[in-house]
Amino acid sequence: MKESDGVSNQHGRVITTDVFRADRRRFAMLLMERHGQAWMLGGFFLFIVALILGFAVDYRLFILAILLVCLIAPALLLLLYYNYGLKGDNFLNILDHRIEIAENSLLLYLQVKGEEEDEKEEWRCYDYHFSSFSNYTVGKDYVIFPMVKPKEGFIYLPVEAFNDQEDFSEAVKRISKRESNEDN
DSSP, rough: OOOOTTOOOOOOOEEESSSSSHHHHHHHHHIIIIHHHHHHHHHHHHHHHHHHHHHHHHHHHHHHHHHIIIIIIIHHEEEEEEEETTSTTTTGSOOOEEEEEEEOOOOOEEEEEEESSSSSOEEEEEEEEGGEEEEEEOOSEEEEEOOTTTOOEEEEEGGGGGGSHHHHHHHHOOOTTHHHHHHO
16 A cells, blocks of 8 residues: 555655566666667667678678677677666666655665565665756656766656556656746
8 A cells, every 4th residue: 555545635745656677678778778879879880881891892891790790789788787787776777666756855665685585575765855866858658867976877767656647747747846846
């Protein structure tokens, strides 16, 4: 049961999500969107040039194009994951967690399970003030809140983690500070 159930005051209530996480494919796509576009564009350009020159000039350039795809691209993806996927608090997005959005802060509760079967699971809390986020980006069924320096990570917030669309919209308004701008 959520803390926000049965509360009619929109401004004072805490919005709580279900337990969720970004799957591997979604997390990889988010990393590529946020940090890997220049690498992909540059690598694709080099691949096309080497492919065309391989057919037109020398077959060794065609082999270079194959090397770009088979050896260099996976190494660059590894560097992308190592430098950005593990940077800041990005790792929290792929672990089971829930989020509570209060008036001024976002509380992320990470689900920590014990090693033994009989151990009780615990929740570790990460507190983010709304000022620690920059302008959000909107996807098809999610919103990304980038963190400002020094962490430079992001928080992934999918629509399906909320009970209804109204809670999702209210959460985005609060985090992006639009609610305070409308009141003025």
